[in-house]
Amino acid sequence: MTKQISQRELESHLWGAAIVLRGLIDAGDYKQYIFPLVFLKRISDVYDEEHATAMETYGDEELADLPENHRFAIPDGCHWDDIRSATENIGGTVLRAMRAIESANPDTLPGVFGDGDWGNKNLLPDSTLADLIEHFSTKTLSIANLPEDELGNGYEFLIKKFADDSGHTAQEFYTNRTLVHLMTLMLEPQPGESVYDPTCGTGGMLISTVVELKRHGEEWRSVRLYGQELNYGTSAIARMNLFLHGITDGHIAHGDTLARPAFLNAKGRLETFDVVLANPPYSIKTWNREAFAKDPYGRNMWGTPPQGRADYAFFQHIAKSLDPKTGRAAILFPHGVLFRREEAAMREALVKSDLIECVLGLGAGLFYNSPMEAVVVILRATKPAEHKGKVLFINAVNEVAREQAQSFLRDSHQQKIVGAYRAFADIEQFTAVAALDEIAGKRYSLAIPQYVAGAKAADASEQVDVADAVADWRAAAETSDTAVAEVLTLLGSEVMA
Structure with missing residues (x-):
């Protein structure tokens, strides 16, 4: 041997x-x-x-x-x-x-x-x-x-190396593993629970829940894992990744989560899960907005997102996928979902649903090969009584390390953030608990600087996002062109008269 x-x-x-x-x-x-x-x-x-x-x-x-x-x-x-x-x-x-x-x-x-x-x-x-x-x-x-854990770690190493080598195209199959670990810690998956990732890539978020249970010596084989991935090759890698980590009964489906969600119950409704971990694709434009407007699964309960940004379509899909008693989710988004004008009505409905438990702002570089700052939104279907009608805001923009052009979270960063999340209390210049009435008074903006004193506006609500700026410019130009065309048509008809 x-x-x-x-x-x-x-x-x-x-x-x-x-x-x-x-x-x-x-x-x-x-x-x-x-x-x-x-x-x-x-x-x-x-x-x-x-x-x-x-x-x-x-x-x-x-x-x-x-x-x-x-x-x-x-x-x-x-x-x-x-x-x-x-x-x-x-x-x-x-x-x-x-x-x-x-x-x-x-x-x-x-x-x-x-x-x-x-x-x-x-x-x-x-x-x-x-x-x-x-x-x-x-x-x-x-x-x-x-052994399985060692080979699984080697597979994860290879995924990371391929991400490094292939540049920005790697976002679809790699999410910063220290950030994934933080999200897992915040949700505290338990033996026997169901875990779901609607845009699972290579399955890293699903595997993180099993790894966390193993780390604590808890029963991990009873955890039920479900993931869906649009890219066929990537979904195949996710299945191999689960097998190589010793997970033989995971369920990875190939397909478009928004158009054809793979996991339905016996009544044809969306299956619900105890834990949802997700890093949805950022502001995709090629999606079927018209179908979502009359979604048969009822996922448009807050409204229909604009064609140029499907973020709130994924947001609503995840909310609808939460078990009504035990469901909780950690979703990685760019900061724009917290304050963009075109999503204001949906954000208001989201806040009023009282699903949001925490809005966590993180430092730059945790999106793969992107300088953007990340935000993690924690949803909880049934909040503890003391959290009802409240949202915890955490400004962890400085809790990040950078070495060899890579950003990551040290254990000390993760523990500080998780400790603050569990305390659910005000900490000067780090956290703030806001009642829903206070959020309503700020026009339902969830931008962290509106609540945490000392947080810089440039970290969120005043941050310049090139994609956002271009989209806003195009929308304004289209509106202007339409108005001009209408005026010219009106003038033309008057001349003819």
């Missing part, structure tokens, strides 16, 4: 695969090929490990290959060793093996390997694939050599 692989060795090994591909395909596409190969190698090595254990018990090859001795079935000709022996049309061999494994495990693995273009020899010539397969063949990824 080979010796257990250290975390540093694993990280170096995984990143070495990306180096094989560098210069041949775009960095943003690495994940489509490396993640599936890591997963295929893992399940092949674990199959061999399970086979060896069964042989010790039964001493018979046929008995050792029985399905009950293996977590996943690997059909003949689809093992890693079979792929390694291929010398031509390697991409086609890989693809056939992956599809056969998916078919052989219909309850757990359909579509898990994604939709990489394995047969494209211009993209991935046989020589490159052979090098990649040989690279992965140098390590045995069995559970004995690499």
